[in-house]
Amino acid sequence: MSLGMSLLLVTEALKRILDVASTLESENVGLLQARGRTLAAPLISKLDNPPFDASAMDGYAVRADDVASIPASLTVIAEAGAGRPFTGSLGQGEAVRIFTGGRLPEGADAIVIQENVDASGTAITVRETAARGANIRPKGEDFRKDDILLEQGRCLTARDVLIGASSGHAELPVVRKPVIAILSTGDELVPPGSPLGPGQISASNAYGLAAIVEAAGAEARVLGIARDTFASLDERIAASDGADILVTSGGASVGDHDLVRPALEKAGAKLDFYKIAMRPGKPLFFGSRVQNGSTQHCLGLPGNPVSAMICARVFLVPLIGRLLGRETPFQALTAVLAEPLPANGPREHYMRGLLDMSESPPRVVAFKSQDSGLIKSLQRADCLVVIPANTPAQPLGSPVKVLKLDI
Numbered sequence: 001m002s003l004g005m006s007l008l009l010v011t012e013a014l015k016r017i018l019d020v021a022s023t024l025e026s027e028n029v030g031l032l033q034a035r036g037r038t039l040a041a042p043l044i045s046k047l048d049n050p051p052f053d054a055s056a057m058d059g060y061a062v063r064a065d066d067v068a069s070i071p072a073s074l075t076v077i078a079e080a081g082a083g084r085p086f087t088g089s090l091g092q093g094e095a096v097r098i099f100t101g102g103r104l105p106e107g108a109d110a111i112v113i114q115e116n117v118d119a120s121g122t123a124i125t126v127r128e129t130a131a132r133g134a135n136i137r138p139k140g141e142d143f144r145k146d147d148i149l150l151e152q153g154r155c156l157t158a159r160d161v162l163i164g165a166s167s168g169h170a171e172l173p174v175v176r177k178p179v180i181a182i183l184s185t186g187d188e189l190v191p192p193g194s195p196l197g198p199g200q201i202s203a204s205n206a207y208g209l210a211a212i213v214e215a216a217g218a219e220a221r222v223l224g225i226a227r228d229t230f231a232s233l234d235e236r237i238a239a240s241d242g243a244d245i246l247v248t249s250g251g252a253s254v255g256d257h258d259l260v261r262p263a264l265e266k267a268g269a270k271l272d273f274y275k276i277a278m279r280p281g282k283p284l285f286f287g288s289r290v291q292n293g294s295t296q297h298c299l300g301l302p303g304n305p306v307s308a309m310i311c312a313r314v315f316l317v318p319l320i321g322r323l324l325g326r327e328t329p330f331q332a333l334t335a336v337l338a339e340p341l342p343a344n345g346p347r348e349h350y351m352r353g354l355l356d357m358s359e360s361p362p363r364v365v366a367f368k369s370q371d372s373g374l375i376k377s378l379q380r381a382d383c384l385v386v387i388p389a390n391t392p393a394q395p396l397g398s399p400v401k402v403l404k405l406d407i
């Protein structure tokens, strides 16, 4: 465990977090519950699509040879609607009335659309030729039985669900949703909407964090607010039993009331690291504890709402991704500074800013004030400008790494 002044680099901290996490077990869910879940195995088609040669239009199934010279007179011998196939066979000079989705009758090899036909009882006159295969969707044209349609690890979209249903699956195997317990700590916190007493503030972190957790494909279990006492922390930590990750906010620093780490250690957690070379996010800690044979990862976020949210995006979202068996890298891009930046200190700085993608290369401005108490600037920002530790002052036009904020 790294303690005291040895601050871990952000990349190293992230690696250590991801290295100890592995994909959770899978479960089957119905198609209506599948969107947003992570596919636990490749999706293999059980069917050909279409399952039979099918008409793409309303009209008449014919033999292409019979309509090679027009006008052509044919006799309608039967009807083939969708789901009501004609089981006989079509001979020379014959046609079958067919509708979109109807199975192509044996003997037919083209569909003439009804707009090109004059009908009088069972006698029809075809006014346009139709080439072999015209308006027919051949069996298996789209996909075939045993084709791999979706790769394992995909976050299922609406279109994925559609193809799951089309390929004969009533349920899909998905990775179990990680359960993320979220614990707020601090004597000063009151639930949002409650009147503030002296020195109190609105406890916002759990709500922002729960939203990130849900967006990342996990289930949030909000544990409420623990007071700055071991008794209160012990009780709330116990309520996290069974959760895959326990995220705490606040009480991570060095103050007299920062009891979260000792309380977690009391509850059996082994700390892996504490303090990282990141701004905001210096007092971040990570560890894990084993309960009833399963591992619970413990991520301690700083209390400042901006720090908590940025650290959740940088560390918690990839950790959830790892439990789900999918990669969720931050999409880093390079932009140039539209305003100069002062020299950076000893921590990698994740600066809130605004990105202008309409220029090439994109231009970015980092806000002047980066105090981690300023919630409105996080809300307004659309990116984080990442400045490595100890970078000297940078003039306008300098290239910088930028992470788009998608939270």
Ligand SMILES: Nc1nc2c(c(=O)[nH]1)N[C@H]1C(S)=C(S)[C@@H](COP(=O)(O)OP(=O)(O)OC[C@H]3O[C@@H](n4cnc5c(N)ncnc54)[C@H](O)[C@@H]3O)O[C@H]1N2
Residues within 6 Å of the ligand: 184, 185, 186, 188, 189, 201, 202, 203, 204, 205, 206, 249, 250, 251, 252, 253, 254, 255, 258, 280, 281, 282, 283, 301, 302, 303, 304, 305, 307, 372
């Ligand atoms: N002497 C030092 N003081 C501090 C250091 C340091 O290295 N030496 N680090 C600073 C840094 S950096 C940070 S970040 C903060 C984080 O400290 P904690 O994680 O212990 O957070 P708290 O003190 O509990 O809270 C900080 C701030 O955030 C507010 N807060 C807490 N929880 C919530 C919540 N759920 N919703 C909204 N706001 C919350 C809290 O009221 C405080 O204002 O420590 C520095 N100090």
Ligand code: MOO
Residues within 6 Å of the ligand: 278, 279, 280, 281, 282, 283, 302, 304, 307, 372
């Ligand atoms: O690292 Mo703290 O999160 O800057 O305010």
